[in-house]
Amino acid sequence: MTVFEQIKQKLLEEQVDFITKEHPNEPHASEAAVGFDPDSAPHHEGAKAIVVKGKKSEDFYLFVLPDDLKLDQKKVKDVLGERWSFAEYQEVIDVTKCIPGSVPPFGSVIGLRTMIDKKFEEEKDVFFNAGSLTHSIRMSYHDYFRAEKPLVVDVT
Secondary structure (H helix, E strand, O other): OOHHHHHHHHHHHOOOOEEEEEOOOOOOHHHHHOOOOOOOOOOOOEEEEEEEEEOOOOOEEEEEEEOOOOOOHHHHHHHHOOOEEEOOHHHHHHHHOOOOOOOOOOHHHHOOOEEEEHHHHHOOEEEEEOOOOOEEEEEEHHHHHHHHOOEEEOOO
């Protein structure tokens, strides 16, 4: 079962509403597919999932943040309790079974603890690539939070 199929199964089991869209692998295609105007600014609905690696522990962590923001190095270090680096391209594939850019904000599906930036609490909806560069999901932030149960952190 693909990561995309695993996410859909999880959402169906949690009985949450969501929409899926298939789209080309092109810039802004996922946003347009789920009904988001990429030219409107600022936006925090798009979720990017970033895999990082602890320098000492060598453990991998999944951070989810609005796609228009960046991780704050010091805040992430404070959350992890250690220095960190972004996971290498091949490490992302090995750990998540997804290519970079398609990693979903569902660490529970790929074996990682999900930590989500607190700025998402301000949003009604969230959309994301779902384990594929050509499949996206849009759902309410409330339903996402209920299904994934992420740890809310301040990392942007």
